[in-house]
Amino acid sequence: MLNFNRGDSAAATVARDPLTPAGAGFRPSRSVVLVGLMGAGKTSIGRRLAQRLGLPFVDSDHEIETAAGCTIETIFEMYGERAFRDCERRVIGRLLEEPVQVIATGGGAFMDTETRDAVKARGVSVWLRADLELLLQRVSRRANRPLLKRGDPKEVLAGLMAQRYPVYAEADVTVDTRDAPPDVTVDTVIEALQGLPPPALTAGPAP
Numbered sequence: 001m002l003n004f005n006r007g008d009s010a011a012a013t014v015a016r017d018p019l020t021p022a023g024a025g026f027r028p029s030r031s032v033v034l035v036g037l038m039g040a041g042k043t044s045i046g047r048r049l050a051q052r053l054g055l056p057f058v059d060s061d062h063e064i065e066t067a068a069g070c071t072i073e074t075i076f077e078m079y080g081e082r083a084f085r086d087c088e089r090r091v092i093g094r095l096l097e098e099p100v101q102v103i104a105t106g107g108g109a110f111m112d113t114e115t116r117d118a119v120k121a122r123g124v125s126v127w128l129r130a131d132l133e134l135l136l137q138r139v140s141r142r143a144n145r146p147l148l149k150r151g152d153p154k155e156v157l158a159g160l161m162a163q164r165y166p167v168y169a170e171a172d173v174t175v176d177t178r179d180a181p182p183d184v185t186v187d188t189v190i191e192a193l194q195g196l197p198p199p200a201l202t203a204g205p206a207p
């Protein structure tokens, strides 16, 4: 059983040369899986994180849409949430079998026991935690999230926070995403990852 300091907040900072960007020469040996609610910034942070670590980036929602040949909204409308969750579980299982990469997951993915177990076994998870106001502000930019159409988005998000935050807390590390520039959040994620013990993560030369 690997000890990853589960749930520890990434308040700790790792001393480094200020001229060397966080992540230089650091290569995770497992895929980094970003979890968190809609609007937490999993895709935008994940993309930047991957770039910084020199790893491929993949977004599980995008992969699901490619596999299904339609949008997530259409999957929810035509086949229902259960079919979406089945697809999500299969897609993330497959992504975790691939070479090390950064994987942004949909907000509900880590709630699935099988997916969570697979992430714990093969990946290293990062919960991007954000407060309600920030999430609300971010999700209001796009209207393509089926769950948020089920009621007042603020109430829906508050309900999901209550239900999901205790489970997201099982992630290997937690990073608070305030309204900071994305690169600052990426630095915090990398420093938190570097603070995890091997064998999950190793330092090594750039590929």
Ligand code: S3P
Binding pocket: 036, 037, 038, 039, 042, 061, 072, 105, 106, 107, 108, 109, 144, 145, 146, 147
């Ligand atoms: C969902 C989040 C969405 C998407 C789907 C369901 C959820 O992804 O997977 O609409 O259950 O929270 P994002 O978190 O990327 O918005």
